[in-house]
Amino acid sequence: MRYSEMFLPTIRELPSDAEVVSHQLMLRAGMIRRLANGIYSYLPFGYRAIRKVEQIVREEMNKAGAQELFMPMVQPAELWQESGRWQLYGKELLRFKDRGEREFCLGPTHEEVITDIVRNEVKSYRHLPRNLYQIQMKFRDEVRPRFGVMRCREFAMKDAYSFDADYAGLDMSYQKMHKAYCNIFSRCGLEYRAVEADTGSIGGSSSHEFMVMAQTGESEVVYCPQCQYAANMEKAEIAKPQDVAPLNANKFLPMEEIYTPNVRTIEEVCNFLQVSAKDVVKTLIMVADGNPVAILIRGDEDVNEIKVKNYLQCAEIELADETTIMSVAGSPRGFVGAVGIKCRVIADYSLLGAGNVVMGANKEDYHSKNANPGRDYDVKEFADLRVMHDGDVCPRCGSLIRIVRGIEVGHIFKLGTKYSEKLRAVFLDAEGKERVMIMGCYGIGIGRTVASSIEQNHDESGIIWPMAIAPFDVIITTVNINDELSHSRSQQLYDELSAAGVDVLWDDRNERAGVKFNDADLLGIPLRITIGPKKISENIVEIKERKSGAVTEIGFSEICSKVLEVKRKLLG
């Protein structure tokens, strides 16, 4: 492609409303333009990167035995009513009516449609397993779209769905996808980690997120440098403490009520009573599917709501409102404790062996000191309910864990029968018995993958593409396009490289060298060949690697094979 003919509008100045690097650089490098809130167009340069990622995804998915198909983005309400998600999905599901007043939605995902297709066509175990995928636009009416293409409303996603006859089959399908995802993200040149994840509202038994490591990532993940354990924050397990000394009732001090006017937060309690947060018990009243429950945790720890939700196996969980707190504790927020509380009580492991603690007295403006379990209040259940933090140890091997930030680019789930049951996707097994198909689903955010590569690979001057997903392999920078020899040699090289299957952008614009060099750096094309008037008269050109900055001078006749060699090397 000739730069002078390409639609490639670069921006010199920083766009004011772009927060993260990938968003800024994608705008500046002429990759994307915003159409509406959370809705973006990909311009030619950006779309080339998208296509490269898609191609890698296709190759690896096909290699893993999946088959590509293409499903509609507009989906009828009936299907969603059948799965029950028409009610459950909430406002992220964009709904509308056609001219005949029939209800539709824009697909935020395609479990319903794929299950409908498969249930209509697959009736026998002989036709299982199957894995079908597509690369399609999804629409999710996000509460707050941001970070450009990272968290937007309309986005391209590769979604695959597996159908198996039994759970052993699902395990195999899942493993194949896990492997394929590793191949995909490795080939894209990303530093990533597969972490255990909570299955969330999509349901199912097991799940991994593929996280690209980046400071600007929206979620935190923990991993163990010693063993293989890795999980996201919601899921990160904390082992039950082993060597906890049993409470000795002889050491119990008499419980006292202390007047603590307007002292509500843990911090205020600590200051007022001159105690450490570790001696205070935090009592949170939560409502799980309508039932109040008290969660006890050490004052310096935080409750992980997902863990509570999973422990209680409830559908909804939220902090209780003032009225509910009043009715179970008899006191307002800030003075709640376990003594005499009128609801189920669950304590975090951090309270195992804790005695003579401070907690709310369930009486406005009072706290209790030297409260003790067994004597003053009852705790029958202990569980892992807290948020992991620095200093915690690996639940598998006991080494210190690490916490890093990441961007979720892929997510795989074992769905089980959640959709196949609702939509009656059944088949006959070898004995002629009807059985429900076992499903898995597997997603990759295409645009997000491109954006996360930029988050991971850039410098002050611009993007630094890995060869595998770079929009072009090489840029030829002709320093002075009006110099006849420079022009003819550039043309010759451009033709030669193109014929050899290299994606080459030839900067043939009548611009000053500085402008071209800066654009080349901004665009981040892995290799730059500079053709200048002096050097080319001696048959010499320069080749510069964007990533290392290393410059090599080389004879004109050897440049083409050199490029092919370096390209091969950079593709690994």
Next chain:
RNA sequence: CGGGGCGUAGCGCAGCUUGGUAGCGCGCCUGCUUUGGGAGCAGGAUGUCGCAGGUUCGAAUCCUGCCGCCCCGACCA
């Protein structure tokens, strides 16, 4: 949905307090010079000042309503 901020040329912004016919930088167009890290000189084009209403002789500026966008929070496959 709550809190904060912003809307003026393609982009980035000033002007608004104190009302008087719209400005800067970049970009764009023309010409000449220049050509290895975002050139110089000369000339030029470009605006429903987000929208609607109100106050006023007169509104980008003051008032009211609406719309859009950004940030923080809540939420979230």
